[in-house]
Amino acid sequence: MDEQALIHQAQAGDLDAFNTLILHYQDSVYNTALRILGDEDLAADATQEAFISAFKSISSFRGGSFKAWLMRTVTNACYDELRRQKRRPTTPLEPDTDDGEEMDSPRWLADPNMTPDQKAEADELEHALQHCLNNLPVEFKSVVVMADIQGMDYTEVAFAVRVPLGTIKSRLARARLRLRECLQGFEELLPASFRLEEGTSI
Amino acid sequence: MNQRDLELLSSYLDGQLKPSDSARLEARLSTEPNLRAVLDDLRSARGLLRQLPLRKAPRNFTLTPKMVGKNPPLPRTYPAFRFVSALATLLLFVTLGFNFLAPQMASQAPAFGMGGGGAPDVYSAQAPAATEAPAATEAPAAAEAPAAAAEMAPMSTETLSAEDAARNAVETPVEKNGVTEEPGVLSQGQAPIQNAQPVPAEAPRPVPPVWQFGLAGVALLSALIMLWMRQMSINRWRRK
Numbered sequence: 425m426d427e428q429a430l431i432h433q434a435q436a437g438d439l440d441a442f443n444t445l446i447l448h449y450q451d452s453v454y455n456t457a458l459r460i461l462g463d464e465d466l467a468a469d470a471t472q473e474a475f476i477s478a479f480k481s482i483s484s485f486r487g488g489s490f491k492a493w494l495m496r497t498v499t500n501a502c503y504d505e506l507r508r509q510k511r512r513p514t515t516p517l518e519p520d521t522d523d524g525e526e527m528d529s530p531r532w533l534a535d536p537n538m539t540p541d542q543k544a545e546a547d548e549l550e551h552a553l554q555h556c557l558n559n560l561p562v563e564f565k566s567v568v569v570m571a572d573i574q575g576m577d578y579t580e581v582a583f584a585v586r587v588p589l590g591t592i593k594s595r596l597a598r599a600r601l602r603l604r605e606c607l608q609g610f611e612e613l614l615p616a617s618f619r620l621e622e623g624t625s626i
Numbered sequence: 627m628n629q630r631d632l633e634l635l636s637s638y639l640d641g642q643l644k645p646s647d648s649a650r651l652e653a654r655l656s657t658e659p660n661l662r663a664v665l666d667d668l669r670s671a672r673g674l675l676r677q678l679p680l681r682k683a684p685r686n687f688t689l690t691p692k693m694v695g696k697n698p699p700l701p702r703t704y705p706a707f708r709f710v711s712a713l714a715t716l717l718l719f720v721t722l723g724f725n726f727l728a729p730q731m732a733s734q735a736p737a738f739g740m741g742g743g744g745a746p747d748v749y750s751a752q753a754p755a756a757t758e759a760p761a762a763t764e765a766p767a768a769a770e771a772p773a774a775a776a777e778m779a780p781m782s783t784e785t786l787s788a789e790d791a792a793r794n795a796v797e798t799p800v801e802k803n804g805v806t807e808e809p810g811v812l813s814q815g816q817a818p819i820q821n822a823q824p825v826p827a828e829a830p831r832p833v834p835p836v837w838q839f840g841l842a843g844v845a846l847l848s849a850l851i852m853l854w855m856r857q858m859s860i861n862r863w864r865r866k
Contacts, residue, residue, distance in 0.1 A: 572675035597636030604671040
């Protein structure tokens with residue numbers, strides 16, 4: 425895929441070229457939205473909104489990392505969604521059972537390629553991680569999702585969230601620390617290599 | 627753990643420290659177990675996040691033209707036709723206006739030049755109507771008194787033709803009496819005087835009508851081609 429050529433074509437109004445870019449990046453963009461919002465449906469809506477917004481404003485793209493530019497768009501869409509949630513009653517991120525209790529291992533996070541046991545464990549861990557991510561302030565969450573889940577470098581993250589590099593370093597460090605503290609509550613779910621040793625203090 | 631050390635450790639983890647800062651931190655790590663423990667925590671958190679499975683998008687998020695409110699892409703030649711159509715229309719109106727005003731201007735010139743003569747006044751009052759009337763019906767009247775007209779109503783410019791002079795002669799009885807016929811008496815086949823709107827056979831038209839027909843044709847044809855192009859584009863756009 426010649427990304428630059430496709431971007432130029434999209435900037436000239438070629439929707440097919442932009443759709444080719446969408447097919448290439450949609451998983452990354454969707455996963456970013458999913459981890460920031462913690463809900464599949466909201467993430468899908470935010471992803472769609474982000475791509476629409478991206479196409480409409482693609483003429484403003486002046487080069488650099490196209491992925492980072494897309495991440496900026498989806499982050500904005502997620503912030504908009506979170507603001508909307510604040511203005512109206514929200515649905516719980518963890519689905520409830522018929523009895524009204526929160527599901528420990530919700531099917532909405534399930535991966536169909538695993539054995540039942542693996543799936544259960546992965547579900548639990550993923551659920552725990554998502555729970556801890558949800559507890560982070562959104563400005564920390566977007567940084568840690570892009571840096572640690574999407575594997576973007578500091579410069580790209582700084583471009584995506586429009587803050588200085590120093591702020592990215594600070595937010596990332598604090599986000600990781602908060603996540604680690606939160607995950608201590610799910611110690612039994614963590615792989616042995618990730619468990620904290622007794623007596624470790626932060 | 628202060629904020630500065632936390633940032634240093636996190637950046638060190640990602641290989642974002644300068645070599646000198648990295649060496650200093652490594653020296654501290656070898657002597658400060660607390661610092662090392664925090665580094666392990668940060669590494670652990672980062673490792674867990676990296677293990678999160680990348681979920682496949684639940685559907686394709688490709689866009690349709692309707693979703694982005696996009697107009698159908700028009701052919702590259704479309705603007706050229708638009709320009710031609712606009713230019714032809716503009717020129718058409720300019721030439722129409724020019725042709726309409728030119729006779730008036732030409733008729734006003736002798737009125738001022740005659741210094742109060744009767745015949746030019748009559749002509750000038752009827753000139754606008756004369757330009758619109760069919761010339762064929764007035765031809766006989768014009769032919770009846772060319773000499774008298776030439777004698778009694780000399781024109782100060784060359785724009786008035788023999789027919790104009792004849793009309794003047796017909797409409798000014800005193801001048802005509804001795805030459806041909808009584809006022810109000812019409813020869814056979816002649817139209818009534820009040821309806822007679824003599825038009826110069828060679829009316830001053832700076833732009834020939836054929837040009838105007840041509841311009842109108844070009845404007846219309848261009849507009850039709852544009853309409854066809856747009857319709858074809860919309861049809862292609864809807865099929866996508």
